[in-house]
Amino acid sequence: MARIGPSFRSVASLRVRLPPDTERRRLGGLLLRSLAGIGGGYALAALATVVLSLSLPLARSEAVLAATMASFAVHAAAIIWAFAARSALRAVTGLVTGAALLTLIHLVVQGQLP
Amino acid sequence: MKEGFRQSMAWLHRWAGLLVGWVLFAVFLTGTAAYLRPEISYWMRPELALSRPGPADAEVAVRAMQAMAPNSPSWFINLPDERDTTLRVFWREPGARGRGFREAVLDPATGRTVEARETLGGEFFYRFHFQLHYVGVLWGRWIVSICAMFMLVAIVSGIITHRRIFADFFTFRPGKGQRSWLDGHNICAVLALPYHLMITYTGLVLFMLMVMPWGIDRAYPGGRAAFNAEAFGSAPPRPRAGNAAPLSPVLPLVQEAERRWGGGRVGRIVVANPGDANATIQLVRADSERISYNPQSLTFDGPTGALIQDSGEGHPVAEVRGWMYGLHIGRFAGPLLRALFILSGLAGTAMVATGCVLWATKTRQQAARQGRVGFGTHLLEHLNVATIAGLPLAMAAFFWANRLLPAGMPQRADWEVHVFFATWGLCLIHPLFRRGRQAWIEQFAIGALAFALLPLLNVLVTQRHLLATLSEGDHVRAGFDLGLLGCALMLGALAWKVARHRPAPASSRVPSSIPRPGRSVEAAR
Numbered sequence: 089m090a091r092i093g094p095s096f097r098s099v100a101s102l103r104v105r106l107p108p109d110t111e112r113r114r115l116g117g118l119l120l121r122s123l124a125g126i127g128g129g130y131a132l133a134a135l136a137t138v139v140l141s142l143s144l145p146l147a148r149s150e151a152v153l154a155a156t157m158a159s160f161a162v163h164a165a166a167i168i169w170a171f172a173a174r175s176a177l178r179a180v181t182g183l184v185t186g187a188a189l190l191t192l193i194h195l196v197v198q199g200q201l202p
Numbered sequence: 203m204k205e206g207f208r209q210s211m212a213w214l215h216r217w218a219g220l221l222v223g224w225v226l227f228a229v230f231l232t233g234t235a236a237y238l239r240p241e242i243s244y245w246m247r248p249e250l251a252l253s254r255p256g257p258a259d260a261e262v263a264v265r266a267m268q269a270m271a272p273n274s275p276s277w278f279i280n281l282p283d284e285r286d287t288t289l290r291v292f293w294r295e296p297g298a299r300g301r302g303f304r305e306a307v308l309d310p311a312t313g314r315t316v317e318a319r320e321t322l323g324g325e326f327f328y329r330f331h332f333q334l335h336y337v338g339v340l341w342g343r344w345i346v347s348i349c350a351m352f353m354l355v356a357i358v359s360g361i362i363t364h365r366r367i368f369a370d371f372f373t374f375r376p377g378k379g380q381r382s383w384l385d386g387h388n389i390c391a392v393l394a395l396p397y398h399l400m401i402t403y404t405g406l407v408l409f410m411l412m413v414m415p416w417g418i419d420r421a422y423p424g425g426r427a428a429f430n431a432e433a434f435g436s437a438p439p440r441p442r443a444g445n446a447a448p449l450s451p452v453l454p455l456v457q458e459a460e461r462r463w464g465g466g467r468v469g470r471i472v473v474a475n476p477g478d479a480n481a482t483i484q485l486v487r488a489d490s491e492r493i494s495y496n497p498q499s500l501t502f503d504g505p506t507g508a509l510i511q512d513s514g515e516g517h518p519v520a521e522v523r524g525w526m527y528g529l530h531i532g533r534f535a536g537p538l539l540r541a542l543f544i545l546s547g548l549a550g551t552a553m554v555a556t557g558c559v560l561w562a563t564k565t566r567q568q569a570a571r572q573g574r575v576g577f578g579t580h581l582l583e584h585l586n587v588a589t590i591a592g593l594p595l596a597m598a599a600f601f602w603a604n605r606l607l608p609a610g611m612p613q614r615a616d617w618e619v620h621v622f623f624a625t626w627g628l629c630l631i632h633p634l635f636r637r638g639r640q641a642w643i644e645q646f647a648i649g650a651l652a653f654a655l656l657p658l659l660n661v662l663v664t665q666r667h668l669l670a671t672l673s674e675g676d677h678v679r680a681g682f683d684l685g686l687l688g689c690a691l692m693l694g695a696l697a698w699k700v701a702r703h704r705p706a707p708a709s710s711r712v713p714s715s716i717p718r719p720g721r722s723v724e725a726a727r
Contacts, residue, residue: 134416141417149433150519152417157523159414160406164354168362171214172207 117176124176128183129166132190133159139190143197211359216561218356222349223558224589229346230554231593233331233401234547236324237532237540238682240286243323245682246604247288248664250307250318252676255282257453259289259310260471264452266313267291270306272477275442279471282310283488285678320614321604326622327597332408335619340412346405347413353402360391380567383560390553397546398553404530407523433520434496435513443480449473450507452483459485459500462512466491466498479505489533496524555590562586584633591645592629594693598652599625601686605656605663639700646697654690657683 140155166183173179219226235242244250263279271277271293278292289308307316322329329335333342374385391398411418411426422429431438456468469488475481481504486497494516501511516524528534532543562582569575603621607614633641660683661667671680 134414137414137417138420141421146519147432147517148421149429150517152421152429153433153519153523155417156410156414157407157519157526159410159417160351160354160403163351164358167355168211168214168358171210171359174206 120176121170121173121179124180124183125167125170128180129163129170132166132183132187133163135187135190136162139194139197143194208363211362215356215359215363218352218359219554219557220561222352223554223561224585225345225349226353227551227554227558227589228593229331229349230547230551231597232327234544234551235597236328236331237544237547239324239328241324241678241682242327243321243325244286244288244678246321246323246601247307247318248660248666248679250288250316251309252674253282253287253289253310255284255287256310260456260468261451261453262310262313263289263291263308263471264449264473266308266315267293267473268449268476269313270315271296271304275475277471277473277476279473281467281469281471281488283467283469283490285490287678288316319604319609321618322615326600326619332405335623343409343412347409350402350405354406357391357395357398357402361395364388364392380560380563383556383563387553387556387560390549390556394546394549394553397543398550400529401547401550404526407526408530434516435511439474440480440482442475442478445479446477447479447481447505449476449481449483449504450502455483455485455500455502455507458509459487462500463487463498473504476504481505482510483507489528489531491534493528493534494521494524495527495531495533496520558582558586558590584630587633587641587645588626588630591642591649591696592626592632594689595629595645595649595652596622596626598649598656598689601656602652602659605659639703642700643697646693646700650690650692650694650697652690653686653693656686 137155137159140158141152144151144154146154166186169182170179173182259281260279263281264277267274267277267279270291273296274293275296276294280286280290280292282289289310290305291308292303292305295302295304307318308314309316326335332346333339334345335342337345374382374389376382376385378385406413418426418429427438452471456471459468460466467488468485469490470486472484472486473481474484483502483504484499485502486499489495489497492498496516497513498516499513500509501513502508503510532540535543562579565579565582566575569579600618600622603618607617607621611617629645632645636644657668661669666676666679668680668683670676671683
């Protein structure tokens with residue numbers, strides 16, 4: 089439960105008492121999480137769609153449909169993750185790791201890596 | 203950590219819901235109305251006589267089209283069924299680009315055009331719920347898709363937040379202020395949870411190739427025609443040959459299709475290049491027959507009537523998409539299941555509405571505790587009234603406009619829609635001049651009155667009033683009039699409820715109502 093840095097949630101009764109610096113950090117973290125979840129999450133979902141479209145062992149049209157249908161679950165999960173992670177930085181790191189993994193799978197499936 | 207996680211999700215749930223709550227309310231309510239699209243369209247065209255689908259409809263329609271639009275590049279003929287008893291035809295104007303379509307309603311007995319008042323009918327609610335109005339079609343679809351994504355996040359985070367999901371199923375504590383709103387919100391949400399998840403996810407899937415085009419663009423760099431052929435087995439279009447050839451009779455083809463589909467019915471006939479040697483006749487199976495919306499179709503050569511292509515059952519994943527599509531639009535559903543769909547849709551509408559109200563109640567309590575009610579609180583409450591109470595009233599106004607605007611008026615169909623939005627706009631202004639709950643009461647009450655008087659107005663301005671339709675056996679119109687009275691009752695009950703509501707102790711300054719720190723998650727939901 090103990091955590092370093094301010095939570096991104098504001099409790100109205102507490103907000104008045106927060107020093108301006110803490111408030112700024114709270115908003116900064118919030119902005120970063122929103123960007124990571126919405127923008128980064130979309131990018132991750134798009135990447136997952138491309139990778140799965142090209143690598144699922146199905147007919148080409150079937151792979152495209154399956155990958156695209158699943159993409160919204162990926163995006164939603166990414167948004168949930170961005171707001172659930174213990175810190176904003178951790179949220180971003182998690183998404184980047186996911187993207188890196190997907191790229192790696194892609195390269196392996198495409199035979200560009202041993 | 204666990205509590206922190208839950209609180210984060212509660213925060214996410216509130217904001218994801220709030221930011222798009224008003225759009226979602228409108229989408230849910232008009233989308234629920236869209237389940238009755240054929241019925242609404244039929245009711246809004248009182249000129250159309252009650253007709254029953256017959257075996258010769260296809261032949262009649264094709265002969266009518268040959269007389270009306272011999273040079274059109276394509277005809278679309280929608281055959282009547284039990285729900286939509288009208289024979290509707292669309293055709294592309296020769297030489298027109300893009301969406302240059304004309305349409306007509308035919309009398310199945312004679313094939314002559316039926317003159318009905320110009321109206322969008324149920325099509326308006328259907329279109330509005332996924333592409334809004336007064337904004338470009340693509341803009342509207344993007345906005346609604348983004349709101350649906352917020353909805354999905356709100357649902358998932360709401361489930362995580364909600365730790366007593368089954369206990370709350372049976373919990374409703376009325377007359378307890380904020381607590382009751384929360385209970386109401388939970389009941390609407392949990393009772394129809396599978397429906398909410400289904401409708402939101404499938405809604406996203408409907409426009410997935412627009413929102414998430416990256417997979418298809420990479421896998422099919424040459425364009426989407428190849429994808430459509432591979433995924434849905436659609437025959438590639440045949441170019442015009444240039445020399446004339448008469449079209450083969452359509453009735454034997456319809457019989458052939460029904461035999462192949464084991465008695466399944468033809469819902470739509472698409473004729474490409476009629477009168478040309480390269481004409482094709484495509485028979486599409488009625489979408490009320492299968493859950494999957496993947497069109498099952500047979501394509502015949504126009505002049506000879508030989509079968510060119512059978513789209514078959516489709517590939518497994520394409521069928522999954524078809525089921526999602528079909529589940530969303532619910533056209534496969536018989537009367538009982540359709541009623542359940544409508545109830546679930548209303549539960550979704552109520553879920554969004556109670557969520558918005560709950561938020562406003564909470565904000566006001568917090569503001570009151572801090573001693574001042576600011577602009578934000580007022581804006582929230584104001585928009586809640588205008589959206590939740592205003593939209594049903596605007597829908598009633600749409601029906602009134604349908605009955606009262608003169609039949610020959612230019613752009614009549616557009617004006618019905620303008621009346622809808624003008625009324626909604628008035629509902630947005632009205633709360634400025636009212637204090638407290640007065641705006642809620644008045645808008646609900648006027649909405650109830652507007653719905654209740656519609657069947658009476660019918661007696662005055664049309665021949666298709668309740669007495670006539672009941673004795674004629676026109677169940678669709680009679681049922682619709684009764685449904686309008688049901689809407690009136692519902693809105694009336696809401697108005698009454700708000701009017702006799704006394705602020706419960708929970709919303710005043712009784713200390714027990716203020717969430718204790720340990721219970722803050724419960725209250726924060």
